Amino acid sequence: MTNQVGLYEKKYPANWVVMQNRILQAFYEMTLDEKRLLLLASSVVRLIDATEKDTIEITAKAFAEACNIQVDSAYTQLKDASETMMRRFFSYRNERGSRVNVQWVIRSIYEDGYVSLCFTDEVLLMLKVFDENNPFTKYKKEDVLKLKGEYSIDIYHLAKKHEAMSSWTMSLEEIREELALSKSYERINNLKVESSTQALKK
Structure with a gap:
């Protein structure tokens, strides 16, 4: 996996959002700020080859700048988004046809000015693995994060x-x-x- 991630890093730098297409069906119920938080976290997950044990940190300042909002507002929006995402889950059918429910994150911590998230393996897969079996879409962060x-x-x-x-x-x-x-x-x-x-x- 390390060699693959090295390739992704060269091909898709930090200012690009890259995620499997199936993630769209999984996150449609999220709020706008939850989606923004996920998009910001996606490149960090990809570039460090994150596991469930790795914490992904997003600062209120980075959130405000990327989304073109005031920093004071970003603190509250980031906190609310991280807490709501903690309660989210999505479902899929496994190879036996059984319905599997999966949380988006297994741990969410809001510190002074930033949030730390630990994503589940299923979510990490959708943010890291891109091939013919896992179709994906890519775009620049600045093109999408300011949408309202x-x-x-x-x-x-x-x-x-x-x-x-x-x-x-x-x-x-x-x-x-x-x-x-x-x-x-x-x-x-x-x-x-x-x-x-x-x-x-x-």
Whole structure:
């Protein structure tokens, strides 16, 4: 794994977000700040070849600068996001077809000005292993972290995942299903238009 991570580091430096495509289905219920926290942590996980024992530290200052928010606000947003993420879990089917529930993080500590997270092995896999069996999407952090809309990061990820195609269309129903949108989004004008516009321009 070490040699692979060395290759990833050269190919995808710290200012790039790289994650498996299946992570989109796993984190759609997260708040905007939880997603921001995960995106910031993703490159650290990748570059140090993190295990469940490794703590990933994100400072309030780095969070504020990356997301273009005030530092005072970042302290509270970072604390709330880390505490909420601690209660999150997602599910998948294992090779025997059994449903497996997995927490995102196994430990979350908020210190004065930064948060420390320890991710589970399943999450670390989605943030470190990229190959033909684990399709992935990559983009620069600065292009996505300043997005403000509730679903802006999700739509951005979708757009980047399909950008190599000469054309790409999705029906409203497909978008609703992909992002697990509520019934209130049955009408197209209820989607966050500004979010999709920002995402597709990148």
